[in-house]
Amino acid sequence: MFDKIKIAFPGLGIGRFEVDSTAFKIFGFEIQWYGVIITLGIILAVIYCSFRAKQEGIIFDHVLDITIFTVIFGVIGARLGYVLFSLDDFHSFADVINIRGGGLQIYGGIVAGAITIILVCKYKKIKPLKMLDATAPAVMIGQFVGRWGNFMNGEAHGGIVKEGSPLYFLRMELEPYYMNGRLVYDTAAVHPTFLYESLWNVLGFVLINILYKKKKFDGQILLMYISWYGFGRMFIEMLRTDSLYLGNTGIRISCLIGFLCFAAGTTLLTVFLIRERKKAELTDEDYVPAYPRLSGMNASADASADASANETAESVSSEESHSHEQGLEDKAEQSVEESTEEMTAEAQVGTDENKDEIEQKFKNIFNNDEKSE
Numbered sequence: 001m002f003d004k005i006k007i008a009f010p011g012l013g014i015g016r017f018e019v020d021s022t023a024f025k026i027f028g029f030e031i032q033w034y035g036v037i038i039t040l041g042i043i044l045a046v047i048y049c050s051f052r053a054k055q056e057g058i059i060f061d062h063v064l065d066i067t068i069f070t071v072i073f074g075v076i077g078a079r080l081g082y083v084l085f086s087l088d089d090f091h092s093f094a095d096v097i098n099i100r101g102g103g104l105q106i107y108g109g110i111v112a113g114a115i116t117i118i119l120v121c122k123y124k125k126i127k128p129l130k131m132l133d134a135t136a137p138a139v140m141i142g143q144f145v146g147r148w149g150n151f152m153n154g155e156a157h158g159g160i161v162k163e164g165s166p167l168y169f170l171r172m173e174l175e176p177y178y179m180n181g182r183l184v185y186d187t188a189a190v191h192p193t194f195l196y197e198s199l200w201n202v203l204g205f206v207l208i209n210i211l212y213k214k215k216k217f218d219g220q221i222l223l224m225y226i227s228w229y230g231f232g233r234m235f236i237e238m239l240r241t242d243s244l245y246l247g248n249t250g251i252r253i254s255c256l257i258g259f260l261c262f263a264a265g266t267t268l269l270t271v272f273l274i275r276e277r278k279k280a281e282l283t284d285e286d287y288v289p290a291y292p293r294l295s296g297m298n299a300s301a302d303a304s305a306d307a308s309a310n311e312t313a314e315s316v317s318s319e320e321s322h323s324h325e326q327g328l329e330d331k332a333e334q335s336v337e338e339s340t341e342e343m344t345a346e347a348q349v350g351t352d353e354n355k356d357e358i359e360q361k362f363k364n365i366f367n368n369d370e371k372s373e
Contacts, residue, residue: 005154005176009192011169021153032100033152041145042071045138052134052212058126066120066131074113075099081108085244085253102155105244107257110139129218136225137208143229144201150194158191158239167191191239200232216276223269230261 008016023033050063082105083096089103090096117135121128150156154174161171172192208224215221237243237254244253 005174007151007154007175008173009171010173010189011171016173016175019152019154034149037149037152038142038146041142042067044145045142048141049134049138052137053131056130056134058131058134062124062126063134065124066117069120070113070116070135073116074109075104077112078104078106078109081105081111082244084108085246102153105253106143107254113139127218129222133215133218133221136222137205137212140201140205140208140225140229144198144205147194147198147201151192156194156240156242158193159241160188161191167196170195193236193240196236196239197233200236201229204228204232217272220269220272223265223272225265226261227265227269230258230263230265232258234258234262 004018004020006016006018008014021032021034022030023036024031046063046067049067050060053063054060079096079099082103083090085105086103095101113135114132117131118128121131147156157172157174161168168189170192171189172195173187173189175187204225208221208228211224212221234255237252237258243255245251246253246256
């Protein structure tokens with residue numbers, strides 16, 4: 001990191017300008033652009049994460065709690081990741097905790113952050129994979145914004161880009177050009193690897209957001225992020241001049257981890273997608289046994305309904321017939337009673353009608369009743 005450096009992007013039509021790593025001072029205390037930009041990236045990431053978490057059924061209060069712990073332990077993990085592979089550069093505990101001097105390793109931060117999210121989610125009884133899905137694209141926001149902090153520090157760039165290279169138009173001219181802390185050239189055209197990674201994360205963020213609504217299982221977005229970032233970082237790291245190496249093997253740590261992330265992520269993603277597809281692709285044969293049973297049930301139900309309807313109709317008809325007959329009998333009895341009362345009354349008043357006439361009336365009444373029946 002250098003206080004001031006001159007930068008130009010001739011291929012993009014941007015002339016030389018001076019970059020100062022110090023943003024401003026508060027009571028004589030310097031605030032670096034790196035810290036300001038990283039903070040901005042975290043804020044934007046939290047805003048996005050809260051939006052996605054809400055879709056996953058996670059409330060904002062939980063997102064905020066998770067964010068606080070994740071940022072703290074993520075920074076610690078990033079610092080430890082750098083220190084573990086650069087032990088010769090640290091001579092005391094004060095050197096280890098002095099992050100203002102630079103030295104964070106992104107994979108250490110990602111691993112520590114993921115573990116923190118899982119533990120906090122378990123404590124709050126939240127499904128960790130849902131939260132990790134919401135967090136993965138948010139991390140990409142933090143990465144493509146945060147890489148511009150490296151730009152303001154004049155760091156995380158690549159080696160010299162040769163004229164005729166497909167990436168030559170993106171070349172960044174540095175004045176002066178330092179490699180591993182040593183002055184190499186007064187001016188040099190180098191790979192702006194911070195820009196490559198920033199653009200790679202922007203593209204990945206867009207693609208993952210397009211596919212987010214189509215995810216088939218919890219954890220899919222996380223695996224997509226791991227695969228995407230690992231693949232890109234593996235190649236971009238090959239262009240950098242400040243890589244961390246695995247001992248004296250010449251193997252770049254970020255290249256190795258990037259390859260492992262890409263391999264593991266794509267393998268798991270493929271396995272789980274195939275599993276989900278098999279669940280969804282049920283053939284017609286799987287439903288054949290169910291249709292006859294359903295048809296038989298419907299036929300049985302229809303037959304029962306018809307039988308019930310017939311029984312009901314017969315019952316109603318029988319009741320109507322019985323009711324009609326009962327009505328006729330009641331009418332006949334009523335007619336007999338009325339006639340009897342009439343004749344009794346005539347007899348009591350002493351009419352001159354003889355006995356034969358009275359008997360004839362009785363016969364006529366009974367004959368009429370039989371005809372009416």
